[in-house]
Amino acid sequence: MRDSLSPTLPMTVSTLTSAQRASILNLVRRAARAEILPRFRTLEASDIDHKTSRQDVVTEADRAAERMIARGLLTLFPNALIIGEENVALHPEVLDGIPEAELAFTIDPVDGTWNYAHGLATFGVIVSALRFGVPVFGLIYDPLMDDVVIGETGGPAELVTPKRRARRTLKVSGGGPVEELQGYAPFYMLPADKQAQFGALMPRFERVGSLRCSAHEMRMLAQGHVDFVLSGRLTPWDHAAGALLCQCAGGHVAMLDGSAYNAANREGYLLCASDPATWGRIRDTLGFLLESD
Numbered sequence: 040m041r042d043s044l045s046p047t048l049p050m051t052v053s054t055l056t057s058a059q060r061a062s063i064l065n066l067v068r069r070a071a072r073a074e075i076l077p078r079f080r081t082l083e084a085s086d087i088d089h090k091t092s093r094q095d096v097v098t099e100a101d102r103a104a105e106r107m108i109a110r111g112l113l114t115l116f117p118n119a120l121i122i123g124e125e126n127v128a129l130h131p132e133v134l135d136g137i138p139e140a141e142l143a144f145t146i147d148p149v150d151g152t153w154n155y156a157h158g159l160a161t162f163g164v165i166v167s168a169l170r171f172g173v174p175v176f177g178l179i180y181d182p183l184m185d186d187v188v189i190g191e192t193g194g195p196a197e198l199v200t201p202k203r204r205a206r207r208t209l210k211v212s213g214g215g216p217v218e219e220l221q222g223y224a225p226f227y228m229l230p231a232d233k234q235a236q237f238g239a240l241m242p243r244f245e246r247v248g249s250l251r252c253s254a255h256e257m258r259m260l261a262q263g264h265v266d267f268v269l270s271g272r273l274t275p276w277d278h279a280a281g282a283l284l285c286q287c288a289g290g291h292v293a294m295l296d297g298s299a300y301n302a303a304n305r306e307g308y309l310l311c312a313s314d315p316a317t318w319g320r321i322r323d324t325l326g327f328l329l330e331s332d
Contacts (some may be wrong), residue, residue, distance in 0.1 A: 051263075055143055055168060055176050055191065060113060064178060064187060066111040067164050068201065071182035074103040075149060078310045079183075080158045087156050090128055094227075101125055104148035108166065115313055124276045127215025137275065137303040143169040145302065147276035148151050150179075151252030163178055163254030167280035170192055172301040179254045188258050190287035196261045211290040212263040214317030217324055221246040222267035222312075223256040229271060229328070243324065257281030260311060261288040267312040267321055275302035285311040291318040296329055 055063075061219050076174045077234045078100040080085070105123040112121055120136050120143035127133050127159035137143055144166060149155050151162035159182055168176035178189040188209065190196040196209040224247050229237055241247045245293070261284045268285075270278050279302040282292045292300055308328055312318035 051321065054170065058190070058317045060176065060191070061167060062115055063112070063176075064180070064189065064199075064201065066108055066115075067166060067178065067187075068182075068185070070111075070148070070181065071164060074107060075100045075155075075182050079155065082156060083308065088200070094153060094263075096156050097125060097128070097151065098152060098156050100155065101149045101152055104164070105146050108146050108148060108164075111169055112146075116142060116257060118142070124148065124274070127276075128141050131294040134275070134303075136303070137172045138301075139171070141170060143167065143172075143302075145276040145279050147254070150254040152276065153251055161250050161252045161255050163252065163258070165254050165276060165280045167275070167283065167302070169199045169275070169302050170280060172303040174279040174283035174302060176313060177283040179258050179280055179284065181255075181258075188261055188284055190284050192283070192287075198262065198285035209261045209284075209288045209311040209331070210263055211260060211285065211288045212266050214249075214266055214313035215301070217243050217320050218245060220244050220317065220321070221265040222265045222269065222321075223247070223249055224269040224298055225249060225271050226275070233328055237325070240324060253277040253281060258292065260313075263313075264287075266317060267310065268308040270311075270323065271307075271319070272308065273304050273309060278302070282309065282311060291315045293318065295322055295325065297322070 090097055102125050105125045109121045109123050122142040123146040147165040149162055150165050155162040164180040166178050167174050176191045178187050180184050180187040185202050186200040187199055198207045256268050260268050282300050287293050290313050292311045295310050300309055
């Protein structure tokens with residue numbers, strides 16, 4: 040196991056200019072206005088499908104928004120690898136290109152699709168840029184509020200409201216002992232044989248829950264409203280941007296086994312926390328997840 044104080048997201052120079060970052064945000068906003076917001080709370084049953092399970096929902100908004108964002112990104116970056124959640128569902132081999140891609144983009148067109156499909160307002164759009172699997176740019180956009188948490192390697196995480204041109208630098212919480220920590224963890228996405236043990240440990244924390252939406256869980260972490268986010272069943276469109284934004288806001292990011300996070304990771308648990316000491320306390324508490332029977 041690596042020392043939890045070691046760097047977790049290697050410092051990699053971003054390849055994006057300020058104009059390119061602005062273009063990506065504008066593209067996401069246009070897709071939200073054209074494809075996501077008009078369908079919110081207006082979906083018919085025929086507009087909602089299931090992929091791997093009843094909990095794995097996809098809508099016409101997901102597909103249409105991803106197509107629009109992917110087309111726009113390829114116009115801006117013709118040689119980039121595009122990793123969209125819905126396209127990968129049909130072509131999983133796309134994921135194999137992440138480690139060798141000098142520039143790749145991940146797209147989660149509607150993160151929190153179950154919420155979205157059932158009329159709950161907790162959903163967002165996530166886009167990240169990767170260099171050889173290392174996140175270098177990320178944004179998490181809230182279509183309803185028209186604001187975004189955005190950041191790049193070496194810079195701060197910021198909450199930006201484009202319409203009002205307001206910008207605020209974000210900072211993670213101060214952390215603390217396990218008994219005073221609040222966070223999010225995917226209880227029902229854990230292996231069935233680990234759920235009972237995890238459930239027994241939940242009262243040790245001040246509060247553990249789930250928003251069914253990585254976008255808003257990671258936004259809450261970057262804004263200092265919770266102390267940690269534990270993620271399993273790793274998918275780059277869900278986790279790459281949030282991992283980078285947590286680090287940009289001063290947090291600590293690593294796989295639960297102490298290794299560095301890379302968007303090419305498909306197995307294991309990603310733990311994002313407010314600081315290395317807090318990360319270590321949570322890791323020690325949840326280390327049983329790494330044990331094999």
